[in-house]
Amino acid sequence: MNKDELIQALARDPIYGCYTRPGLELVAWPEIQPRARYIVFADLDNMHGLNDEFGYTEVDRRIRQALTARTTDAFSCGRWYSGDEIIWILTDDPGRPAIDPQGFISRMTETFAEVGLSAMFAAVPVTSPDLNENIKPAMDNVQAQKKNRKV
Secondary structure (H helix, E strand, O other): OOHHHHHHHHHEEOOOOEEOHHHHHHHHHHHHHHHEEEEEEEEEOOHHHHHHHHOHHHHHHHHHHHHHHOOOOOOEEEEOOOOOEEEEEEEOOOOOOOOOHHHHHHHHHHHHHHOOOOEEEEEEEOOOOOHHHHHHHHHHHHHHHHHHHHO
């Protein structure tokens, strides 16, 4: 395996079938950053409880099924911090309909529900050439939603 093949292999998460965080940062983002318009951040609900109830293999299968069901809706999808935090980068691309981040969130909510999962979502516009700076407001929004839900 040459260097480029190794980088590509390490950029993909074999369990979820999406990018790893380094894959998003080092492979996907440099390529799509000029076309990136929105970041969607999701934090899956009750991951530990689901793993206890169904087992890791089954929960991983459900997540992979949900993430791969919507591959045409977003250019890039990847795990962010852990297995329960996912981001999508929505891009402007020729021949595709205009970006609708709330519509995307609605479709992902439905897709997750079809496989017995749920998540909290937030979408923010891309405002920086730095991927991490774009993700932080979406992540903070989801964390605020979770905090408000607990109160």
